[in-house]
Amino acid sequence: SRGRGDEQRHRGKLTVTRALSDEDDSRARSLAALRRAREKEKRHHMEAGPSAKQVRDVIVPEAITVQDLANRMAERGADLVKALFKMGMPVTLTQTIDQDTAELLVTEFGHNIKRVSESDIDIDTSADVDAPETLKSRPAVVTIMGHVDHGKTSLLDAIRGADVVSGEAGGITQHIGAYQVTLPDKSKITFLDTPGHEAFSEMRARGANVTDIVILVVAADDGLRPQTIEAINHTRAAGVPMIVAINKIDKPEAKPQKVREELLQHEVIVEDMGGDVQDVEVSATKKTNLDKLLEAIQLQSEILEIKANPDRPAEGTVVEAKLDKGRGPLATVLVQRGTLRVGDVFVAGASSGKVRAMIDDKGRQVKEAGPSVPVEVLGLSAVPAAGDAFTVVENEARAREVASYRQGVLDKKRTTSAPVSLENMFANHASTTAEVPLVIKADVHGSIEAIVHALNRLSTDEVKVRILHSGVGAITESDVTLASASGAPIIGFNVRPNAKAREVAERNKVEFRYYDVIYHLTDWVKSAMAGELGPEIIETVVGRAEVREVFPAGKKDKAAGLLVTEGVIRKGLNARLTREDVIVSKTTISSLRRFKDDVAEVRAGLECGVMLADTNDIKAGDMLEVFEVEERARTL
The missing domain is CATH 2.40.30.10 (Translation factors)
Incomplete structure (x- = not known):
């Protein structure tokens, strides 16, 4: 007799549909049946005529590629190219067209156009003002300014020594350039360290924008010097209150009263003379009156009522940036409002990124940083410039869009020069200006900016400095190749060449100059320009x-x-x-x-x-x- 298996065999293959269906005898439709049904449906649609065209609002910036426009209109790229050919414009899909041409295409295909200008892409923080009730008080940001060798760094070290909480974090601040000090009453003050040479006036001018209070350090035995006056002018231009710290009062030749009188010439009137500028006599080496200086800062910040909203996406300023071999581009960011957290997507100048990690001034990893907190941020796509705005945005696409727009603006600025006519081309060649070509590498971005600025100021009508390339990081083989092609010396500021670069340099007879003090560097360039080269070291x-x-x-x-x-x-x-x-x-x-x-x-x-x-x-x-x-x- 026939077994049960035979019966099963006739029922065909067990499919998911059959297994799930209740009726025992329901058969799954074959592929051929499905195909026939689909064909029938298609024929029915063809007879019914094409479906109504969907009209879209198409956002068109000042310049857009044909392919991008096709995507926004949901049309085929080939159709757009065909339409442009008919208009007498032979283009490819990747070619960029202007807004007017895009408008013709959009209307031709029956869509509506929405024009946006490029600058709409950029982030406008001026319109974004926090409501008064959301503001909470934050630590004051203090920048220390003054002339070279008047004791800015030693004063900072003394204050940091007075701040017992900081522990053994001496080495970190050199990199981060900003740190917080906790006072006995648990309140905090953030200090920014600006290096002292006049060439750093660029950074200083920018630093004053993030600063609430400026401490002007004047040596009691030396009085006012050119950079002291420069610092006074910067502070006044930024509209920031000033506290004068008269340093080195432990020296026998100190004349603090003379300093106060000299300040009068520059319209800085201290309280003793009936003005409103606080002054404190301090000694960084003997740690005299440091508590009075901190009290003066607290008093000044109470008068200013410094506040910010911590409960919003973070905004801040890049104080310093550099390229680290192991960790990639790093930026020291001073948060000005909002709270920066690990994982935030941000834009800093023309680079974008995501906060992978944050390191505070004590070298510890932190998860978040509120207003007036300086942190080193890892996770940038490129090294931003010192002074760039740092803004947290909603997603990575927005960050990339803003960064690429800003990069475009920078490229345009760099590449648009006066149109060259034959006359001025020959005039340029005929000019007798001698050039001193240089390749410059430094350890951090702020130094590069300051060096380039200082060297450009040395140029005269007869001789000028031509900086072929400047960058952050060690001196590499490509730097040497560039220098040897143009006979330029390579200046390393706190950096050295790697082994391969040294080898290529020896072969091509490229000169290396190493410096760690900016005015030794400018003095050498000055003497090289003047041709009055002193003894060769x-x-x-x-x-x-x-x-x-x-x-x-x-x-x-x-x-x-x-x-x-x-x-x-x-x-x-x-x-x-x-x-x-x-x-x-x-x-x-x-x-x-x-x-x-x-x-x-x-x-x-x-x-x-x-x-x-x-x-x-x-x-x-x-x-x-x-x-x-x-x-x-x-x-x-």
Whole structure:
């Protein structure tokens, strides 16, 4: 007799539909039946005529590609190209057309046009004002200004020393350039450190925009100097209140009263003389009257009633930016209103990104930063400029749109120059202006900006500086190639060349100049321009070594275990410690040992231990470069 299996076999394949359906005998429609039904439906539609065309509102910016316009109109790109051909405009899909042409196309296809100008894309913060009831008080942002060597940094260090909470965070502030101090009554003050040379007036002029109060540091034994006056003018232009800190009062030749009288010439009238500017006599080295200075800042900030809304998307300013080899582009951001959180999408100048991590002035990772808090932000697409606005936006598409618009504006500014006619082309060639070409690399963006600004100011009618390229980071092979093609020296400000760049430079005889003080750099360029080159300071690199391990030595010092990679290392020579080709410290070798013995020198291929004078910032993987300095009179 037939089994049950035979019966099952006749029922056909078990499909999902059949398994789920209740009726036992319902059969799934075959593919052919489905196809026939579809054909029938299509024929029916054809007879009924085409469906009504959908009319769209098409947003058209000042310039748009044909393909992009087709997407916005939901039409085929080929149809748009065909229509343009009929109008006598042979174009491709990727070609850009202007607003008027786009309008013709949009109306031709029966849609409505909405024109927007490019500038609508940019973020306009002026219209976005917070309601008074949302504002809460925030810490004051204080910028310290003054002349070189009047003790700005030592005053900052003294204040930071008075701030016991800060712990051992000395090294961080050099990078971040901004930090918070907590006062005994738990209130906070944010300090911005602006370097002292006049070339930093660019950054200073920008720094004053984020500042609530300026502390003007004047040395009691030196009085007012050119940069002091410059700082007064910047502060006045920014409309920011000022507190005068008369420093170095512990010196016997200090004359604080004379400083007050000199300030009168520049219409800065201190309270003792019947004015409204507070002045405090301080000594950074002896830590005298620092509490009075902090009190003066608190008093001034109470008068100003500094407030911001913390409950909104963050806005701020980039104080400093640099390229880090391990972490990519970094920016120190001072939040001005709102709260910045990890994961926020933002635009900073012409670069966009997402906050991957934030590091505060103590070197700790933080999850959020409120108004007046300075943080280092990781996650940018490129290095922004110091002084750029930092704004959190709703999504990545918006961030990219704003960044690309701003980049376009910058490119346009850079590439649009006066139209060249034959006459002025020949006039340019005939001009007798001598040029000093330079390639400049520095460790942070602010330094680059200041150096370029300072060098451009040196140009005269007879001779001018031509900066072929300036950038952040170590000196690379491409920099050397560019310099050798034009016979330009390469200036490294706190950075060194990598090994490949050194090799190419030796082959092509490219000159490297290294500086860490901006006015030594400008003095050298000045003398190079004048042709009055002073004695040539020749650095002969004697040897290089790699730090393999670091050991504690004594209470504070550290010893480094080195492998000498080339040349020799001698005791007492000058040395440079570099980390990823950026100079960490300049020092000298104070002791040199092999095993337990003190030795005078160690040759390549051997290992040794060294103690470096005046530095504790040593890490495994750093490179040590040892050099001799020799002054030689120039012969032309």
